[in-house]
Amino acid sequence: MSKQVPKEVYEKTRSYKFKQWLSGTKDPFLDTVEMKPQKEFYESEKLIHEHELQHQSIVEKAYDLEHNAQVRLFQKIYNIFSVIFCLCLVFILLVGVSYLPKYGHEENPVNNEVSARYIGQGLQETGAINIVTGMILDYRAFDTLGESHVLFLATCTVLILLRKDKKKYQETAEHNDRIYEPKNDVILQTVARVLVPFIEIFGIYVILGGHLGPGGGFSGGAICGAGLILYLNAFGFAKTEKFFTGKTYKCMCFGALACYSLAKTYSFFTGANHIESVIPLGTPGAILSSGLILLLDICVGFVVSGTMYTFYVMFRKGGY
Amino acid sequence: MELFFDLLLVFLLVCAVAVSLSKNLLNSIIVYMSFSLIMSVIWILLESPDLAITEAAVGAGVTSILFIITLKKIHEIVKDEDKEEEHHE
Numbered sequence: 001m002s003k004q005v006p007k008e009v010y011e012k013t014r015s016y017k018f019k020q021w022l023s024g025t026k027d028p029f030l031d032t033v034e035m036k037p038q039k040e041f042y043e044s045e046k047l048i049h050e051h052e053l054q055h056q057s058i059v060e061k062a063y064d065l066e067h068n069a070q071v072r073l074f075q076k077i078y079n080i081f082s083v084i085f086c087l088c089l090v091f092i093l094l095v096g097v098s099y100l101p102k103y104g105h106e107e108n109p110v111n112n113e114v115s116a117r118y119i120g121q122g123l124q125e126t127g128a129i130n131i132v133t134g135m136i137l138d139y140r141a142f143d144t145l146g147e148s149h150v151l152f153l154a155t156c157t158v159l160i161l162l163r164k165d166k167k168k169y170q171e172t173a174e175h176n177d178r179i180y181e182p183k184n185d186v187i188l189q190t191v192a193r194v195l196v197p198f199i200e201i202f203g204i205y206v207i208l209g210g211h212l213g214p215g216g217g218f219s220g221g222a223i224c225g226a227g228l229i230l231y232l233n234a235f236g237f238a239k240t241e242k243f244f245t246g247k248t249y250k251c252m253c254f255g256a257l258a259c260y261s262l263a264k265t266y267s268f269f270t271g272a273n274h275i276e277s278v279i280p281l282g283t284p285g286a287i288l289s290s291g292l293i294l295l296l297d298i299c300v301g302f303v304v305s306g307t308m309y310t311f312y313v314m315f316r317k318g319g320y
Numbered sequence: 321m322e323l324f325f326d327l328l329l330v331f332l333l334v335c336a337v338a339v340s341l342s343k344n345l346l347n348s349i350i351v352y353m354s355f356s357l358i359m360s361v362i363w364i365l366l367e368s369p370d371l372a373i374t375e376a377a378v379g380a381g382v383t384s385i386l387f388i389i390t391l392k393k394i395h396e397i398v399k400d401e402d403k404e405e406e407h408h409e
Contacts, residue, residue, distance in 0.1 A: 132370050206373060214369030222377035229385060308382050315389040 127290030128211035136216070137293045137300075141264050147218075148260060148300055151307045152253055158311060164318035185234070192234035199227035207301035211290040217300025224301065225308025232312070246319070249306045256302040263292055263299075325365055331358050345396050349387045356380040 010016055020026035027033050065072055101108045118135055128134035136144050207220030232240045287294065313319075335355040342348040356379030363372035391397050 130370070215373055216370060219370065219373040219377055222374060222382060226377055226381040229382070311382070311386060312389065315386055315393070
């Protein structure tokens with residue numbers, strides 16, 4: 001709080017005068033202006049009724065297909081043109097596809113020195129048995145960084161569009177949420193109790209084994225998020241909010257993105273290939289073997305699972 | 321194996337057409353789910369298991385759930401009793 005000033009002194013200050021001028025109560029030429037509150041907009045019931053009748057007559061006239069020849073003609077033309085447009089699009093796409101090189105042919109443009117290097121030396125350089133993971137998290141880790149940020153931005157957009165801030169709206173949303181759903185459904189709860197741990201463990205396995213077999217951060221994160229959604233559907237928000245709230249998501253997502261950015265931009269600035277990391281390249285096939293890939297996979301997994309879950313919560317309730 | 325692959329492709333086409341022609345939105349979402357599932361099997365046959373896992377989790381799982389939630393929000397999914405009442409009115 002600022003120090004207290006007597007009223008007469010305060011009324012002489014410039015900020016007070018400026019405030020008065022801004023609100024229109026004091027004019028430099030007319031001196032004090034008396035302000036009148038604006039009248040509320042009021043429409044008599046007769047007028048409202050008249051407007052409704054007008055609106056209805058317009059709608060009836062526009063959609064009266066039997067008598068309105070113009071609308072009928074327009075609809076016919078619309079249908080014909082939509083079919084023609086679709087056929088044209090199909091034709092163009094088919095012609096485009098026919099020019100593509102044959103699938104799996106050895107003289108295709110994709111079979112150049114880049115893929116030769118990835119396949120030939122990928123295992124030595126990245127330490128990942130799964131070449132795809134070696135590609136997306138080592139050679140092209142910058143792409144994946146952008147992808148995770150795209151996911152984060154998508155969540156931000158959904159938050160902006162669907163978030164309900166006021167308490168009043170939140171309560172009605174909570175009420176609307178469960179209208180058509182069986183609360184505490186026994187079958188769903190039993191199935192969820194059995195399945196959710198397995199789904200989560202499978203998701204974690206897919207994340208951690210990204211450099212050993214098929215999988216990786218994105219798919220594993222999606223599986224984990226799906227498991228969380230199943231749990232939420234079975235047991236409701238009261239249970240999930242014990243361990244996963246909006247704040248958890250923010251911390252998780254920000255931490256994972258920051259970790260990824262720091263780990264990878266360091267390598268970009270210091271010359272891509274040779275960076276020292278905690279985990280050595282090691283023997284292919286061991287979990288702690290392929291440099292930064294495991295860490296990056298975990299980061300991506302966090303971001304993706306959080307994003308999936310937050311999407312669901314936002315769509316359903318509009319806030320945690 | 322060739323025959324199985326062709327069968328899956330035909331299924332894919334049927335699903336794609338059925339999604340756009342179905343009158344009931346919930347039905348189209350469920351058909352779209354099966355489209356994603358068939359697509360993930362096709363990814364496995366094309367030797368890209370990474371994509372297959374992602375397709376099964378995102379395409380068949382999360383996207384469909386988001387669609388269904390949206391349908392519920394716009395009150396497109398209604399109980400049968402409510403529907404009959406609407407018809408009576």
